[in-house]
Amino acid sequence: MKRTDRDKEQSRRVITRRALGLGALQLAVTGTLLWRLRDMQLEQADAFRLLAEENRINLRLLPPTRGPIHDRNGVLLAGNEQNYRVVMTRDDAGDIDLVLDRLQRLIGLEDEMVERAREDMLRNRPFVPVTVAERLSWEEISRVAANAPALPGVTPEMGLSRAYPLMADMAHVVGYVGPVSDRDLAREESPDPVLMIPRFQIGKSGVEREVEARLRGKAGSQRVEVNSVGRVMRELDRIEGEPGETLHLTIDARLQNYALERLAGQSAAAVVIDIPTGDILASASAPSYDANMFVRGISRTNYNALLENDFRPLVNKCVQGMYPPGSTFKMVTALAALDAAETDGRERVYCPGHMDVSGNRFHCWKRSGHGQMDLVSALSESCDVYFYEMSQRCGIDRINAMAERLGLGERYDLPMTSVASGLNPSREWKTRTRDAAWRIGDTVNVSIGQGYVLTTPLQLAIMTARLASNRAVLPRLLRDPLERAIPQAASLDLRPEWLEMVRRGMVQTVNDRRGTAYSSRVVEPTMAMAGKTGTSQVFRITQAERDAGIRRQEDLPWNRRNHALFVNYAPIDNPRVAVAVIVEHGGGGSTAAAPIGRDILLAALNEGRPPLGAYPTSQRNRINAEQEALKDRLRDLGSFRVSRA
Structure with missing residues (x-):
């Protein structure tokens, strides 16, 4: 059936309206995309740049140096000594069981230490470094550094650990330090962020505990650049913390x-x-x-011996x-x-x-x-x-x-x-x-x-x-x-x-x-x-x-x-x-x-x-x-x- 000129004209008007509607919709979508692109590139550029930086830059707390304790004549009662240690970050390690197994075979870690490190990593946030072993020898820390490619997420470090040079002489007065526990955190109304660092040590008894705030100091911070597997490439920025106060006791x-x-x-x-x-x-x-036994991790045998001693040491x-x-x-x-x-x-x-x-x-x-x-x-x-x-x-x-x-x-x-x-x-x-x-x-x-x-x-x-x-x-x-x-x-x-x-x-x-x-x-x-x-x-x-x-x-x-x-x-x-x-x-x-x-x-x-x-x-x-x-x-x-x- 032959279409009349009137039908043709009506069809043309319908197609034109549809084309205009579709064109308007395409224009709106394109405009929206362009506006969003502009907003992301110009208005939100700093925010996205920060997100990108955070994917390759880590911010880490630097534990402060604990203040020393002296007697009335300047004799050192509690100080800090060099401590070679190995830390591990779960986010960067991938298969933590595989990495821990390699590390154990490399430096001869005890099963108890490995299990404790695993528990610490699972309990803390994945990007928090956890101390796996400390007080290592120079040879042990060198082996870890030499095998770094096979140990993703593992970083050898040198830090400070508490030491009591007079050993038993001042144990009841000065006391000792130990890792932060849940009980310690419960006593704090607003816990210092540095206390969240796994194995961070605070005073447990004596002067170390009672004057903790003065001895602890304030944490510093470090920005480091890491590669795709979390290996530290370079240090970008460092703000040193404030060391703890030096204390003098009346004790001779x-x-x-x-x-x-x-x-x-x-x-x-x-x-x-x-x-x-x-x-x-x-x-x-x-x-x-x-007191050094408690800082270094006292064995169950030694602790029970102290508890069971009739003289109550x-x-x-x-x-x-x-x-x-x-x-x-x-x-x-x-x-x-x-x-x-x-x-x-x-x-x-x-x-x-x-x-x-x-x-x-x-x-x-x-x-x-x-x-x-x-x-x-x-x-x-x-x-x-x-x-x-x-x-x-x-x-x-x-x-x-x-x-x-x-x-x-x-x-x-x-x-x-x-x-x-x-x-x-x-x-x-x-x-x-x-x-x-x-x-x-x-x-x-x-x-x-x-x-x-x-x-x-x-x-x-x-x-x-x-x-x-x-x-x-x-x-x-x-x-x-x-x-x-x-x-x-x-x-x-x-x-x-x-x-x-x-x-x-x-x-x-x-x-x-x-x-x-x-x-x-x-x-x-x-x-x-x-x-x-x-x-x-x-x-x-x-x-x-x-x-x-x-x-x-x-x-x-x-x-x-x-x-x-x-x-x-x-x-x-x-x-x-x-x-x-x-x-x-x-x-x-x-x-x-x-x-x-x-x-x-x-x-x-x-x-x-x-x-x-x-x-x-x-x-x-x-x-x-x-x-x-x-x-x-x-x-x-x-x-x-x-x-x-």
């Missing part, structure tokens, strides 16, 4: 070393305080351990150990009675060897009795009955207040781990914790440092420093090497005549023939000391044990024997140093603790070495043999001295 490393060696073979502790300043000159807890007995103070507490009871005006100190109390209180018999350590005792003789001969009587007169409230005044029951603010407050018992304390009323027998027990009262060696050293100075001496462990003078501690406002009697009792304890520590006297007048022995009961010998023939402490198992204590200060006329010693289960304070306290005090007064002339003539041959044997174990600290503070 020579005295610390002497004290630890003098305590060797015992489960014991000794604290030395500089009386005018409160500086802790030594804080020795025996036995100790090598991991515990800092100086500030964590809490012990009944025994007769070293009697100065507190004496001053409480004087403060309450219940005695003038010259009054005599008869000691028949026991006292009956509320139907209970309390014995004196001397079962035959001391006879007539005044305050001075009761202290020097350590008569228990005298203090039983004084405690009943003044009461627990006065004793509690005086103990607090002398620094007992207080947790001191020191950069040390788990500083204990001890226990200065009171009526309120017993009601709150035991739901029981205070009894007169409790007061009698406390009067001689038994019963509920507990103290730490640090607190006993502070008490002794306060008795010697009549000032509220406070301990300190950090010092500013540029300081010129330290403000004098506030006065305790104890009446001089009271302190004169108590001090005379402590002087006679050591220097009078009837004193309990006479065998540990010092004959050099410029170093003459005052002191007080103490023996705190751990277990009572039962009647059944007595019937079986067990009569003496030596017959008991070691862990059931009494603790031995001794506190002292010197010189008598111008006190400079106070010492507290405790020997766990050592027996008597006069035989086990007093000789150690004397030696450590003489070492403190004589630059770390007791002078032989300070000992009684009759003892010098024995003392000389002991000190010669000890001298072979003492350190020569000259090589550890970095700079004089």
